[in-house]
Amino acid sequence: MKLSYARLKTGGYLLAFFLLFGILVTVASSTAQAQYRRYDRRNDNYGEWSRRNALQVARQQGYSYGMNVGAADAQRGQSFNPQRSRYYRSGSAGYSSSYGNRGVYRQVFRDAFIQGYRDGFQRYAYRRDRFRRW
Numbered sequence: 001m002k003l004s005y006a007r008l009k010t011g012g013y014l015l016a017f018f019l020l021f022g023i024l025v026t027v028a029s030s031t032a033q034a035q036y037r038r039y040d041r042r043n044d045n046y047g048e049w050s051r052r053n054a055l056q057v058a059r060q061q062g063y064s065y066g067m068n069v070g071a072a073d074a075q076r077g078q079s080f081n082p083q084r085s086r087y088y089r090s091g092s093a094g095y096s097s098s099y100g101n102r103g104v105y106r107q108v109f110r111d112a113f114i115q116g117y118r119d120g121f122q123r124y125a126y127r128r129d130r131f132r133r134w
Contacts, residue, residue: 054099055108061094062109066116073117074124082117 065087073080082088091106091113099105 054096054105057094057099058105058108059112062091062112063116065093066113066118067120068116069113070117070120070122071124072120074121080118080121080125082114085113085117088113088117 065085066082069085069087070082073084078084087093088110091109092102093109095102095105095109
């Protein structure tokens with residue numbers, strides 16, 4: 001009798017232990033999932049910020065490349081033609097996949113490239129013409 005009562009008591013303790021263990025695992029799992037969702041949200045916000053920042057990067061890169069190419073073309077005495085540049089044709093200098101849609105990046109880059117090309121070309125074409133007059 002004592003042996004079967006001891007078995008029942010031990011079985012009860014084991015059952016209680018595994019029940020508590022199951023509850024703890026469930027609670028820990030739901031806490032981890034909530035933290036993962038928060039982390040996911042943070043990543044989404046970072047991704048959104050990165051995509052918004054991509055337009056600024058595209059403008060800066062496009063203008064910079066355009067300014068340099070336009071100035072070089074004017075110094076060499078070439079005609080005004082921003083589409084001649086390989087940077088304009090590719091439109092993806094400085095692009096990263098984290099920026100999102102490559103087509104949007106290209107459009108912003110090309111618009112800024114033309115503006116930079118115009119500024120660079122005019123600056124050096126004016127200097128070149130000015131020195132020819134003397």
